[in-house]
Amino acid sequence: xxxxxxxxxxxLATFLLRASFIVFIDxxxxxxxxRQSLKFVPPSVLAAIVTPGxxxxxxxxxxSRDAYPRIAAGLVxxxxxxxxxxxxxxxxTGMATLWGLQWVLGHFT
Amino acid sequence: MAPAxxxxxxxxxxxxxxxxxxxxxPAQGVALSVLSFSGIAQLVACQLIAVHSPVIVTVAAxxxxxxxxxxxxxxxAAQLAHLDWRWRALLSYLMTDQSYAASxxxxxxxxxxxxxxWHFLGSAMMLYVPWQASVxxxxxxxxxxxxxxxxxxxxxxxxxxLLVPAVRTRADLGAAIxxxxxxxxxAGLPYRLALVVASIGGIAAGMAIEAWRKR
Numbered sequence: 001x002x003x004x005x006x007x008x009x010x011x012l013a014t015f016l017l018r019a020s021f022i023v024f025i026d027x028x029x030x031x032x033x034x035r036q037s038l039k040f041v042p043p044s045v046l047a048a049i050v051t052p053g054x055x056x057x058x059x060x061x062x063x064s065r066d067a068y069p070r071i072a073a074g075l076v077x078x079x080x081x082x083x084x085x086x087x088x089x090x091x092x093t094g095m096a097t098l099w100g101l102q103w104v105l106g107h108f109t
Numbered sequence: 110m111a112p113a114x115x116x117x118x119x120x121x122x123x124x125x126x127x128x129x130x131x132x133x134x135p136a137q138g139v140a141l142s143v144l145s146f147s148g149i150a151q152l153v154a155c156q157l158i159a160v161h162s163p164v165i166v167t168v169a170a171x172x173x174x175x176x177x178x179x180x181x182x183x184x185x186a187a188q189l190a191h192l193d194w195r196w197r198a199l200l201s202y203l204m205t206d207q208s209y210a211a212s213x214x215x216x217x218x219x220x221x222x223x224x225x226x227w228h229f230l231g232s233a234m235m236l237y238v239p240w241q242a243s244v245x246x247x248x249x250x251x252x253x254x255x256x257x258x259x260x261x262x263x264x265x266x267x268x269x270x271l272l273v274p275a276v277r278t279r280a281d282l283g284a285a286i287x288x289x290x291x292x293x294x295x296a297g298l299p300y301r302l303a304l305v306v307a308s309i310g311g312i313a314a315g316m317a318i319e320a321w322r323k324r
Contacts, residue, residue, distance in 0.1 A: 002164060003137050009168035010154045011144030017178040019201035021186040023194060036319070037312050038180035040284040042206075044311025045177055046272035047285035048292040048304050049149065053265030061296055070262060077266050081273035087116030090270035091263055098262055 050074070069101035116270060117148075117207075117236060118243045119263040124151045125247020126254060127261075131159035135248050142244040146202065146237065149174045151244075152264065157301065173305045181209040192226055200226060203233035206271050280322065284315030 021027045027035060054074040055061055063071070077094035121142075128138030128151070141151055150171040157167040181204060189197055211232040212225070254260055276282050288311025295303035 003133055003158060004140075005164045006154060006158055006167045007133075007137060007141045007144060009164055010141065010150055010171040013168050013172040014145045014147045014150050014175045014178065015202055017172065017175045018182055018204045019198060020179055021182040022189055022201045022204075023197045027183040027186055033316070035183060037316055038183055040281065040312040040315030041176050041180045041308070042275040043272065043281045043285040044288040044315065045174060045304075045308045046268055046275060047288040047311060048307035049174065050265055050268045050272055051289040051292040051307075052296065052303070053262070053268070055293055056296060059296075061293060070259075070265075073262065074265065074269060077269045078273060081270050085274055087267055087270040090266045090273075091116055091119065094266040094269070095259075095263060098259055102259075 065105065069098050069105065072101055073098035116263075116267045117240055119260060120148050120267045121240045121243025122247040122250075122254075123260050123264050124148050124155075125244040125249075126251045127152055127155040127247075128244075129248055129251040131155040133158060138248045139241075139245060142241060145171070146240065147171075147175060147178075147205065148240075148264070149268075153301065153304075170301050170304065173308060176308065177206065178204065181206075185209065185212065189226065189229075196226060200229055200233070203230070203237060205233070205236055208233040208236055210274075278319075280315045280319040283318040284311040287311050287314035 054071050055063060055067065057067065057070075073094045076097045077090040080089045080093040083089075124142065125138060128141060129135065133141065133155070141154065145151055145154075153174050154167050154171045157170055162170075182201065185204075189200060192200075208229065212229040272285065276285050288307045291307035291310040292303050295306045297303075298306065
């Protein structure tokens, strides 16, 4: 039951945020600084999601040798995305780097 | 759209696997995906449901990672203002990072706007159907995927592919760096509060840098 409540709540939250200005309110009724602040939402939120994926495992910061493949793969994917603006470039180069380094670390150390 | 599709399949699959891993039933996992249609919100919700967080905490965390939609909604509202509320509600429900990006490009092209909502609908459905199919595949196949594949890392890579083009100015870069640093510094906070702290800190940093550069 709790799970269903959470599901409905998450669904409502995502819908209301998407519909906010499209369906309900005119964005021009908000102060200029508020609308300006919105443009920093994607870089901030996405960076806050990506960073733990590279530097944390199991809920704690992990920069031990086990984490090297993830960190390196993330950096490779950042460089690749910078040059080729599509999702596939990041996934292919990142996963290839991750698997390659995991294999190397697993076999030669 | 085709490259976006290729990134979406592993992402949807991981979201399906995560739903089962968090203790949701298959029906609940699919319902979460059909109703919220947002990979990031689904994954964050699953992480919090897995540790039996209070419902309000789960919803709040999903809302914070979905604040991007507020920005997309504000950016595209004027172009959709001529449609009736049902169209606007439908397109809102279907809006994602990728379909917003595709439609924003389309709306910036010359030509009347009256029919471009069909393009929005089309690009959104091209993501919606494969997304739900990959989530269902993840829900069904879930536990059978070996952990050594590190499939969850494909999700991080998907976000990197969204993050890099979102950083266009120095203020954007400052926002991203501060948010990244705060996400690690605040990592010890419960209920994924680090995400909230980092996001708000990044936004504030971006605004401060912009204000300072304009002086």
